[in-house]
Amino acid sequence: MRKEVYTDPQIFDLEMERIHERYWIYCGHESQVPKPGDYTAVQIGRQPMLMVRGNDKSVHVLYNRCPHRGNMMCGDRHGNTGEFFRCSYHAWTFQHDGALHPSVVHQSTGRAAYEVEKDIAKKTGKAPLSYHMLSAFATVTIDKWDNFQTLNYRYGHCILTGYMGLRPKDPDTLAYEKVMHKAYGKQRTEKILGVNIHHVLIYPGLSVQSPLQQLRAVRPLGVDKTLTEIWHFRLKGAPEPIYRRSLAYYNLVNSPATMINADDLENFWKCHQGLASNGGDWVSFGRFHGRDIEKGGVVETGPNMGTSEAPMRNQMKAWAEYMGNGR
Amino acid sequence: MSAKAQHDAEQFLYRQAALLDGKQWQAWIDLFTPDGVYWMPADPAHKHWDGMPAIFAEDKNLMTVRMRRVLHPDAWSQRPLWGTNHVVSNVIIDKAAKNGDLVVRSRFHMMELRRDDVRHFAGQYTHHLKKTKGGYRVKLQRVDMTNAQAAYDYVLQVWV
Ligand code: FES
Numbered sequence: 001m002r003k004e005v006y007t008d009p010q011i012f013d014l015e016m017e018r019i020h021e022r023y024w025i026y027c028g029h030e031s032q033v034p035k036p037g038d039y040t041a042v043q044i045g046r047q048p049m050l051m052v053r054g055n056d057k058s059v060h061v062l063y064n065r066c067p068h069r070g071n072m073m074c075g076d077r078h079g080n081t082g083e084f085f086r087c088s089y090h091a092w093t094f095q096h097d098g099a100l101h102p103s104v105v106h107q108s109t110g111r112a113a114y115e116v117e118k119d120i121a122k123k124t125g126k127a128p129l130s131y132h133m134l135s136a137f138a139t140v141t142i143d144k145w146d147n148f149q150t151l152n153y154r155y156g157h158c159i160l161t162g163y164m165g166l167r168p169k170d171p172d173t174l175a176y177e178k179v180m181h182k183a184y185g186k187q188r189t190e191k192i193l194g195v196n197i198h199h200v201l202i203y204p205g206l207s208v209q210s211p212l213q214q215l216r217a218v219r220p221l222g223v224d225k226t227l228t229e230i231w232h233f234r235l236k237g238a239p240e241p242i243y244r245r246s247l248a249y250y251n252l253v254n255s256p257a258t259m260i261n262a263d264d265l266e267n268f269w270k271c272h273q274g275l276a277s278n279g280g281d282w283v284s285f286g287r288f289h290g291r292d293i294e295k296g297g298v299v300e301t302g303p304n305m306g307t308s309e310a311p312m313r314n315q316m317k318a319w320a321e322y323m324g325n326g327r
Numbered sequence: 328m329s330a331k332a333q334h335d336a337e338q339f340l341y342r343q344a345a346l347l348d349g350k351q352w353q354a355w356i357d358l359f360t361p362d363g364v365y366w367m368p369a370d371p372a373h374k375h376w377d378g379m380p381a382i383f384a385e386d387k388n389l390m391t392v393r394m395r396r397v398l399h400p401d402a403w404s405q406r407p408l409w410g411t412n413h414v415v416s417n418v419i420i421d422k423a424a425k426n427g428d429l430v431v432r433s434r435f436h437m438m439e440l441r442r443d444d445v446r447h448f449a450g451q452y453t454h455h456l457k458k459t460k461g462g463y464r465v466k467l468q469r470v471d472m473t474n475a476q477a478a479y480d481y482v483l484q485v486w487v
Contacts, residue, residue, distance in 0.1 A: 075403065075406040075407045075442075076406050076407050076408065077407075077408060088401075088403035088406075109392065109399075109402075111395070111399060112391075112395030112396045112399060113392045115395060116388050116392045116395070119388075131388075131392075227478055244378065247378065250380060251380065251384055252389075255369070255380070255382045255383070256479035256482055256483055257482060259392065259393055259396055261482065262402075262404045262482045263403045263404050265404070266403050266404035267403065269481070
């Protein structure tokens with residue numbers, strides 16, 4: 001034997017492909033999944049797999065991968081998935097045999113913050129706005145997200161319209177508006193503060209969140225590693241509470257102890273796990289495809305179709321354009 | 328500094344750490360005074376928790392949000408096998424007030440397991456302890472991580 005059989009990663013990959021992912025390999029014993037919905041995760045060759053007991057008592061073995069964006073379906077080693085599998089990323093739902101079940105995000109923190117917000121309001125009359133920044137992430141149904149809109153520009157840029165209601169009529173905001181009036185006059189102030197934007201995405205790696213004075217630089221380090229650098233800003237001359245609002249958002253949503261991005265980051269990690277499988281060669285950006293509205297080169301998501309994957313389609317179009325330019 | 332204060336402070340720190348390892352979130356929160364704050368500065372040079380970017384700066388209300396979040400069935404990032412192991416040591420009483428309140432410095436090491444991956448965190452605790460009838464309560468817990476300034480690979484789900 002050549003020693004490369006033991007050391008060369010390419011030979012290892014070939015061995016996985018031609019032996020361990022092709023012939024009969026022990027997956028598990030059916031007694032590991034006695035009840036309907038019981039599953040256990042197992043690696044076969046390089047493939048993350050799931051063995052699951054169906055409602056009809058039969059045992060299925062599936063790729064541990066969501067066909068949508070490739071998210072790993074089950075993050076745990078074993079457990080019970082209930083009547084269906086539900087993907088943690090965009091809540092696609094699947095039967096135990098893997099069939100798509102005809103049917104949301106940040107629920108955990110959003111609900112928890114909503115409850116505490118209510119408790120504080122009961123005790124003191126009004127909870128600080130920072131609780132709303134968290135509870136705004138709670139969703140009862142996916143419809144809520146469909147109310148928003150994305151505007152997609154050439155070269156992959158995108159605007160997500162506002163949804164957090166960050167121009168409330170509280171004394172701090174009113175004081176800020178007064179300062180703005182003084183500095184810019186009524187008309188220009190309206191123009192600045194009336195902008196209904198949550199995020200501006202500047203392809204390929206910058207995101208501006210103007211209502212919260214935030215800037216994020218997304219820096220790719222490798223195929224499965226990305227550094228996100230987050231800056232928050234103090235507006236010159238604006239009252240201190242406006243800075244505090246931005247700071248609270250920064251601390252709660254974007255610190256390394258974030259209560260909002262924790263699940264997003266988990267999903268991104270799980271996408272890489274799922275995509276390592278041969279469960280499919282494609283990821284899907286098809287939501288509401290063909291129903292976007294194009295106006296003068298800008299692609300808008302249609303009414304009540306805010307969850308359209310138009311921004312991803314738009315970015316990948318730019319990606320293809322740039323990548324095709326070998327100059 | 329009395330040997331008893333030293334002993335009591337140590338016991339308090341050990342028990343507090345044990346509550347984290349045992350995922351006894353509510354009991355852990357209960358160890359804070361009503362106005363108590365848990366603070367992990369983003370920069371060791373920071374002097375005060377209020378008005379500064381921080382990794383954690385939480386009063387009891389925010390601690391409650393965090394607790395309810397991790398207990399929610401849809402907190403996906405909580406779904407894999409997950410646990411911690413704290414070791415607390417080098418306990419030094421920096422200040423002892425006449426009324427029994429203490430400022431206590433200590434060193435910690437925390438090993439965290441998520442799925443099959445192990446992470447290690449270490450640093451310094453500074454506890455501002457208030458003496459009450461029911462034992463010490465935390466007015467302020469400052470946690471200085473040795474890697475406070477480094478990029479974080481994945482997030483800290485709960486208090487360290
Ligand atoms: S629903 Fe699974 S990746 Fe989108």
